[in-house]
Amino acid sequence: MSSQVSEAAQQLVNSVERVAVVGAGTMGNGIAQVFAQAGYAVLIIDPFEGALDRARGTIENSLGRMVKKEKITADAAQTILARITFEAGIEAAAGASWGIEAVPESEALKEKVISALDAQIVAGGVIASNTSSISITRLANYTERPESFVGMHFMNPVPMMKLVEVIRGHKSSDTVVEATLELSRRLGKEPWEAQDYPGFVANRILAPMLNEAVYALMEGVATREAIDEVMKLGMGHPMGPLALADFIGLDVCLNILELLQDELGDPKYRPCPLLRRMVAAGDLGRKSGRGFYDYS
Numbered sequence: 001m002s003s004q005v006s007e008a009a010q011q012l013v014n015s016v017e018r019v020a021v022v023g024a025g026t027m028g029n030g031i032a033q034v035f036a037q038a039g040y041a042v043l044i045i046d047p048f049e050g051a052l053d054r055a056r057g058t059i060e061n062s063l064g065r066m067v068k069k070e071k072i073t074a075d076a077a078q079t080i081l082a083r084i085t086f087e088a089g090i091e092a093a094a095g096a097s098w099g100i101e102a103v104p105e106s107e108a109l110k111e112k113v114i115s116a117l118d119a120q121i122v123a124g125g126v127i128a129s130n131t132s133s134i135s136i137t138r139l140a141n142y143t144e145r146p147e148s149f150v151g152m153h154f155m156n157p158v159p160m161m162k163l164v165e166v167i168r169g170h171k172s173s174d175t176v177v178e179a180t181l182e183l184s185r186r187l188g189k190e191p192w193e194a195q196d197y198p199g200f201v202a203n204r205i206l207a208p209m210l211n212e213a214v215y216a217l218m219e220g221v222a223t224r225e226a227i228d229e230v231m232k233l234g235m236g237h238p239m240g241p242l243a244l245a246d247f248i249g250l251d252v253c254l255n256i257l258e259l260l261q262d263e264l265g266d267p268k269y270r271p272c273p274l275l276r277r278m279v280a281a282g283d284l285g286r287k288s289g290r291g292f293y294d295y296s
């Protein structure tokens with residue numbers, strides 16, 4: 001596969017030594033871990049109290065599980081962890097040649113973080129966003145290097161999931177897109193390119209399916225268990241749609257549907273009233289202890 005990569009893209013990937021990941025939450029710590037596993041020196045940056053300790057704990061546990069399963073040795077786990085530096089301030093990203101932001105899904109917040117990252121990443125370096133839904137073309141405008149800005153949409157849990165959706169912004173250069181695909185392969189992932197349209201591929205298709213499952217429940221087509229089992233047994237999905245919506249977070253599902261409806265202007269994406277009602281009630285799925293199922 002790598003033989004199809006242009007020399008310029010190879011060179012860009014080969015120049016990457018230090019990687020800065022901004023945001024040490026669910027996605028950021030997984031992204032830091034996979035880069036460290038692939039041999040990169042990684043900085044993970046988060047100013048919020050406790051975030052870095054939690055990230056370190058999550059990475060230690062994840063590596064510990066890999067040791068238990070004999071996928072890596074205990075020594076290798078230590079070496080991987082030692083490649084990660086935990087920092088509170090964005091200035092620590094100075095000199096890194098690849099930056100990835102994984103802060104919460106708010107454009108105002110991402111604007112701040114991306115422009116701050118732009119001031120630190122080396123000239124010629126790349127900035128990527130892990131956004132699930134915000135336009136890569138718009139986010140690229142918060143840098144002085146829109147041609148070197150891409151979407152790098154990892155899936156949760158990052159160490160387990162093979163897919164990286166690589167999103168080409170309107171001004172992303174061919175070299176940067178190719179380099180992002182190649183770098184993702186070097187992380188052991190299977191990247192696929194998508195154009196910058198709302199929801200890209202994954203959420204454009206997933207969100208309406210989850211929404212339809214909620215409509216089916218609301219209309220009494222079947223019980224929650226029946227809906228989930230039909231999709232598992234009949235379609236080979238590893239998880240039923242209602243259980244998956246609980247896993248993702250019902251507020252996140254609602255946000256994505258609203259974005260698809262607003263930006264594509266098509267009423268077929270309208271969120272199910274039951275989904276809205278559950279979010280209003282604070283039943284957000286696993287993270288709140290209750291969604292379509294009870295996790296208390």
Ligand SMILES: NC(=O)c1ccc[n+]([C@@H]2O[C@H](COP(=O)([O-])OP(=O)(O)OC[C@H]3O[C@@H](n4cnc5c(N)ncnc54)[C@H](O)[C@@H]3O)[C@@H](O)[C@H]2O)c1
Pocket residue numbers: 022023024025026027028045046047048051101102103104105106109113130131132133153154155156248
């Ligand atoms: N969770 C998922 O399943 C998933 C999947 C794919 C993509 N995403 C996307 O990844 C991004 C991050 O999501 P997440 O689930 O990891 O969120 P999260 O809330 O778990 O983590 C976000 C982290 O960013 C930190 N943060 C907030 N402001 C910051 C700042 N100014 N500088 C540095 N760090 C800051 C927070 O302290 C937190 O640790 C979002 O854009 C989301 O849409 C999430």
